[in-house]
Amino acid sequence: KKVGVLISGTGTNLQALIDATTNPTRHIGAEIVLVISNKMDVEGLKRAERANIPTKVLRHTNYSTREEFDEAMHNELIKAGVDIVCLAGFMRILSGAFTRKWKGRLINIHPALLPLFKGTQAQKQAIEAGVRVTGCSVHFVEEDVDAGAIITQETVPIHVGETVPIHVGDTVEDLVERIKTAEHRAYPSALQLLATEQVKLGDNNKLIWKLK
Numbered sequence: 001k002k003v004g005v006l007i008s009g010t011g012t013n014l015q016a017l018i019d020a021t022t023n024p025t026r027h028i029g030a031e032i033v034l035v036i037s038n039k040m041d042v043e044g045l046k047r048a049e050r051a052n053i054p055t056k057v058l059r060h061t062n063y064s065t066r067e068e069f070d071e072a073m074h075n076e077l078i079k080a081g082v083d084i085v086c087l088a089g090f091m092r093i094l095s096g097a098f099t100r101k102w103k104g105r106l107i108n109i110h111p112a113l114l115p116l117f118k119g120t121q122a123q124k125q126a127i128e129a130g131v132r133v134t135g136c137s138v139h140f141v142e143e144d145v146d147a148g149a150i151i152t153q154e155t156v157p158i159h160v161g162e163t164v165p166i167h168v169g170d171t172v173e174d175l176v177e178r179i180k181t182a183e184h185r186a187y188p189s190a191l192q193l194l195a196t197e198q199v200k201l202g203d204n205n206k207l208i209w210k211l212k
């Protein structure tokens, strides 16, 4: 399956997908053929170039509406023959027209155990909620943000304890890094399930697993 990855920044999840799809000993049935960024000069573009993956920068400020920007992205993805789109730190909300066109072929990784802690700063929300376990979720992208069917989740413990006067508890940064380690495992495994058609999205927006 041909994969397009949408990024806005460093692209650490892009790197995990690059490593997984170029690993000679592990075939996940997916090849990244295009990386699109809505921002120029971000680390993620360098990661793609180092891996000889074609890149495009589509600046959303060059388009008058969200729909026109999304249409431009859609056209580049179609031109590249993309079958599956992965969001990797992509920070623009996608229009319903785009999510409908890519329904069942568009996934994202969220740094929390959905449906908990939707939106931005999910890691900070988890610490402030006082939960003892959080994690990450790979889900289908629907128009309703962070609400699509979940493909894979990984759990990550939150180190608790006083942060003053001695620092033993997790800061947000500590937790962000620990969740990233789980993300970099979860995303390639979810992509493999989708690319090898072991899982698909049903018409009722529920997951359908292919029984062996």
Ligand SMILES: Nc1nc2ccc(CNc3ccc(C(=O)NCCCC(=O)O)cc3)cc2c(=O)[nH]1
Pocket: 087, 090, 091, 092, 093, 094, 095, 096, 099, 108, 119, 120, 141, 142, 143, 144, 145, 146, 147, 148
């Ligand atoms: N329609 C749809 N689109 C998405 C776009 C990105 C992400 C990635 N996670 C994201 C989830 C939320 C945001 C967010 O609230 N950003 C501030 C507003 C930015 C803007 O004005 O665009 C960004 C990325 C998920 C979704 C999704 O679940 N559904």
